[in-house]
Every structure is written in C-alpha cells, then in structure tokens.
Amino acid sequence: MPQDVFNAIADPTRREIIDLLADKSLPVNEVAERFEISRPAISKHIKILNECGLVMIRKKGRKRYCRADTRKLLEVIEWAQRYRKFWDERLDALENLLTEED
Numbered sequence: 001m002p003q004d005v006f007n008a009i010a011d012p013t014r015r016e017i018i019d020l021l022a023d024k025s026l027p028v029n030e031v032a033e034r035f036e037i038s039r040p041a042i043s044k045h046i047k048i049l050n051e052c053g054l055v056m057i058r059k060k061g062r063k064r065y066c067r068a069d070t071r072k073l074l075e076v077i078e079w080a081q082r083y084r085k086f087w088d089e090r091l092d093a094l095e096n097l098l099t100e101e102d
Contacts, residue, residue, distance in 0.1 A: 003049075003052035004052060005053070005072055007052075008052045008054055018049065018068045021066055022068045028042070028066060052072065054070070
C-alpha cells in the first residue's frame, strides 16, 4: 500500500531520519546506529519513507544506501501555504482588535 507523505512525516523518528539523510547518503546500518530503537524498526521507517518518495534507496555491493529526496515535501509546503494566508489575516484582525481595545 503506498504511503502518504503527511502520514510519513507525522512520526518524529521519520522526520529525524529525513534530517539525517538530507545532505548525505548513509547505509541503513549507519542510520540505525544513530537511534535508540532496533534496526528492524529503523528499516520499517525507511521503508515507509521510501514508499512515499521521501527516501531513495540504492544498492552498492551488499549495502543499501539511503538518501532523502526532499522534493516530495513540496506537497506539504503547498498544502500549508493555503492556510498561511488565512491565519495571517485572522491574526492581523485579532491584533487590530486588541489594539483598538487598549
């Protein structure tokens, strides 16, 4: 079943993995070493990130190297931008109201 980007980034461990892999490619074992959870758990997180396109995996010899592909996060940014204008307007209106009451 394909994973949703929003579901993938909802988990703090997966966000940490994305941050870790954003500027370098690392073997799965090296990623797992940086976390307090088991290697199978990290592999599951990486699988979810891979299924939604946030992490690319390539094999080199016996190792699997992972690297974040943050272009897919544009989907999240575009979604959030739609609400930014709404909240900016609401907060500006609240600020104006509070200023008038002073």
